Amino acid sequence: MGSLKKRSVNLAGHATSLALEPEFWAALERVARQDAVSIAALIQRIDVGRGERPLASACRVYALQRAGG
Template sequence: MGSLKKRSVNLAGHATSLALEPEFWAALDGIAKQDAISIAALIQRIDVGRGERPLASACRVYALERAGA
């Protein structure tokens, strides 16, 4: 996997920066497209259900779960 790429997203009215490997961003972009929502909406969905897990970890796990891993 490559180096981390940062993106800014707005979660609950607060700007947040999220760093993931490009491969995970590609997977999340594909999921958002498949679900016909924005990447921000997808990350908000993940954020709501992540519990105590860090957001970046929750995004990676979500991408893997959706991939059927």
């Protein structure tokens, strides 16, 4: 996997920086297209359901889960 790519997203009215490998960004973008939502909306959805898991980890796990089924 490549080096981390950082993006800013707005979660609950707060700017948040999120660093993921480009492959995970691509996977999340595919999911967002499939679900007809923006990448920001998808990350908000992940954020709400992540519990105590760090956001970057939750995004990676979500991308893997969606890729597998």
